[in-house]
Amino acid sequence: MASIQQRLEDLLGPVVASLGCELWGLEYMPQGKHRAVLRIYIDKPEGIGVEDCENVSRQSSSVLDVEDPISGEYVLEVSSPGMDRPLFKLEQFALSVGEKASIRLRIAFDGRRNFKGLLKGVENDEVVLEADGEEYLLPFELIDKANIIPRF
Structure with missing residues (x-):
C-alpha cells in the first residue's frame, strides 16, 4: 500500500498541474494524535504569486475534502519553495x-x-x-x- 506521502502526491500532483504549476514537493507532518500540517510547495518558471497559492489551496482543499486521505484535523499551507528551497527528488x-x-x-x-x-x-x-x-x-x-x- 502506498504511503500517505505518496498518496497525497498522486492526488495533488494533477490538481497543481491543472492550475499551471509544478508540484515541487510536499511535507506531511502529523502533530499529535488528531492534528497534522500538510505543506504543499509549488513552482513555475516565471515564479509563484499569491494568486497561485490561493488557487492551489482552494482546489487542493476541495479534492482533499472529497478523497479524505488524512484522518483528523490538519492545516493546509501552500507556498513557493523560496530561496532555501527544499529538495524532494x-x-x-x-x-x-x-x-x-x-x-x-x-x-x-x-x-x-x-x-x-x-x-x-x-x-x-x-x-x-x-x-x-x-x-x-x-x-x-x-x-x-x-x-x-x-x-x-
Whole structure:
C-alpha cells in the first residue's frame, strides 16, 4: 500500500498541474494524535504569486475534502519553495548542481547525520556532496531533509 506521502502526491500532483504549476514537493507532518500540517510547495518558471497559492489551496482543499486521505484535523499551507528551497527528488538535486546545500540524514552515514557543502551531482541513487574537503556519496533513501543554502 502506498504511503500517505505518496498518496497525497498522486492526488495533488494533477490538481497543481491543472492550475499551471509544478508540484515541487510536499511535507506531511502529523502533530499529535488528531492534528497534522500538510505543506504543499509549488513552482513555475516565471515564479509563484499569491494568486497561485490561493488557487492551489482552494482546489487542493476541495479534492482533499472529497478523497479524505488524512484522518483528523490538519492545516493546509501552500507556498513557493523560496530561496532555501527544499529538495524532494533526485532530479531536483541534479538541477541544483553547483549550489550549496544542507542535508540531514535519517541515520548516521560515515559517523554523522548533518552535512553542508557543494552539490556536485547525482550518481545512480546517490547525491554527490563536497563537504569539509571530502566528497560524499549520500544514499538518496537516507536523506530526511535537504535545502539549498541561499546566496546573498
